[in-house]
Amino acid sequence: MNAAEEPTAHTGxxxxxxxxxVRREKYRYHLFVNGEQDEPFMSVHxxxxxKYRLLKGxxxxxxxxxxxxxxNTKHKAYTLGIAYIGxxxxxHKELSQYLTRKGIDEQSIEQAIARLSRERLIDDTDYANRFAAERLRNQLKGRRLLQQELRMRGIEKDTARNAIDRLDDDEELAMAIRAGGKKWPYLKGEPRExxxxxxxxxxRRGFPGHVVKAAVTQVISQPEDDDEWQMLDN
Structure with a gap:
């Protein structure tokens, strides 16, 4: 925060x-005190x-x-959080890191995250479930890689594992076949290579060994000029 947002301690x-x-901030105001007009004493929402009836005089x-x-700091942490998750x-980890970069103190960050959690605006379990399902379907990544990515985003180990366990085995195999089908025409060398x-x-895309084995069998058994193969390559 700058000096206008967090004033130094006053004894009087x-x-x-x-x-x-405040310009370009519709709901924030600069407060000037004791006749000083060069710099605002603080800025408040x-x-x-x-709440505190901060009026002139x-x-x-x-x-x-x-x-x-x-x-004021707690309120700023909350409103910044709302904007960020919007x-x-x-x-939780991503939001905490963002608020830290914005200069918010640790206690205010914890309180903001707790409030957003109570309001169901931030939920690591829901995030993990959606993330795993969407990344499998849209980015063709397997459960092992997805679990790593969830952990990197600060998701607790058990929460990440539960999200991965919710993935449908048949869908994961289908996505592995799709990913393999896209890659196969561009691989050079002898068939074994x-x-x-x-x-x-x-x-490397995170698919388990048994899924990889089944997917590879499916992919290499399809003629490369087959209509279905062409669909996989799109």
């Missing part, structure tokens, strides 16, 4: 002498202004000022 009374709306004692600053779903390359490719 401060009085609001001027209020200005409209909700904080209403209002006098604020040091203890109350400390409370206002803390509440772009696309996020994990091409088969080995295809197996390696599918293993």
């Amino acid at each position: 009374l401060v009085q609001i002498t001027s209020i200005e709306q 409209e909700d904080i202004m209403i 209002r006098e604020i004692h040091p203890e109350e000022l400390k409370e206002i600053v803390e509440e 772009i696309k779903p996020r994990t 091409r088969k080995h390359k295809l197996m390696t490719f599918l293993l």
